[in-house]
Amino acid sequence: MKVTRYTKADAEQWDAFVRASKNGTFLLQRAYMDYHSDRFADHSLIFHDDKGHPVALLPANERDGVLQSHGGLTYGGIICDESMTTPRMLEVFDVLLEHLRTNGLNRLLYKTIPYIYHLNPAEEDRYALFRADARLYRRDVLSVICQDRRLPFQKRRARKVSQAQKLGLVIEASEDLEAFWAILEANLAAVHGVRPVHSVEEMRLLNSRFPDQIRLHVCKENGGIVAGVVVFNATRVAHVQYISSSERGREIGALDLLFATLIERDYADQAYFDFGISNEQEGKVMNVGLIEQKEGFGARAVTHDYYELSVV
Incomplete structure (x- = not known):
């Protein structure tokens, strides 16, 4: 070899x-x-x-x-x-x-x-x-739904979905990355002081190269985007790459309805629905509130391991 x-x-x-x-x-x-x-x-x-x-x-x-x-x-x-x-x-x-x-x-x-x-x-x-x-130096935890053995939504999540359904919100695929990125960038700057890994121009480029695999899904109220999710649809896994909601979206449970629709309708035929990680500092710090939200939809843990190997 x-x-x-x-x-x-x-x-x-x-x-x-x-x-x-x-x-x-x-x-x-x-x-x-x-x-x-x-x-x-x-x-x-x-x-x-x-x-x-x-x-x-x-x-x-x-x-x-x-x-x-x-x-x-x-x-x-x-x-x-x-x-x-x-x-x-x-x-x-x-x-x-x-x-x-x-x-x-x-x-x-x-x-x-x-x-x-x-x-x-x-x-x-x-x-x-x-x-x-090799030394295991990092372990992330992914929150993943196994679609053919899907667990029921937590009562709180189900209640938020039910409330949002009564408001006449529209869930659809969208090409308006710029409008969603404005919400995403504002939230990341306010909460974490960072920018998205991808710029909107980079995401537009990647979407043009992989239009069937990279899709933006949004929740709209009166024609305006109040929440959105970018999904990377890779073979058997629908992976959530970006999640964000406006203040109004948070008030009305827009993300709850959006996730419920993606899980139960748009990506129901995929083997797995992956919310991604909820940890920081190479897996040593857990964002408990974030992972509880994901697990409220029935997601459970899959680990993603990183190794270091010294060459002598």
Whole structure:
């Protein structure tokens, strides 16, 4: 087995492998990964068998002597297809670690792909990390609804949904990212003093590249947006990327009605509905109020693990 660095000439082969993989999603295709290529020094890797066929990919970037799997993505460890076996994954990691040594990289930061995104079991990398004495340094908790075993809404959430239904609110898909971003940016600045990870221009670009996977859903009152959710619809998982509500929306339970509609109607056929994380500081601090809201819709915990491996 050998490994080569990704180049733009490999884009078509890379994307074809991701589409045929057992754990890849559209976020791991180059049209998504490369939108912020100016911010990351790409060091993605392609692993080949003895006949030169690709057997695995690692989306990654290099920073200060560290290889990150990839710092600009929500998830993204080793991408593989159904031919991947545990012994072969151990070979992949042997080749990976040798590549790091050869290229003067002294550390690997590795984020796994949560199992809910797997079409078939794909945790061979976790075993390889264990064998290599990797250290678990971060654990996020995702709040996830299993759609075919959906739990009932908490009474408080159900009551808020019922109240909002009586107000004649409209739930629909929207292309008005600018109006929603104004609400989102104001809320993030007021509560956390930060801006969204994506600018509205970046989200517009990504939406144009993946119109079927990235969608804004809004709740409207009298034609105006009072709440919205950006959903990344990836293979089996509808993942909530951004959530925000105006002051009026909070008063009338607009998000409760919006989430109920997405869960029970728009994404009912997906295997999972993922609200995302409610923790900070690498998983060590929990926003209890936020996770209680998500779990009020019947979501339960799925962990997302991050590992560190020193190369000697």
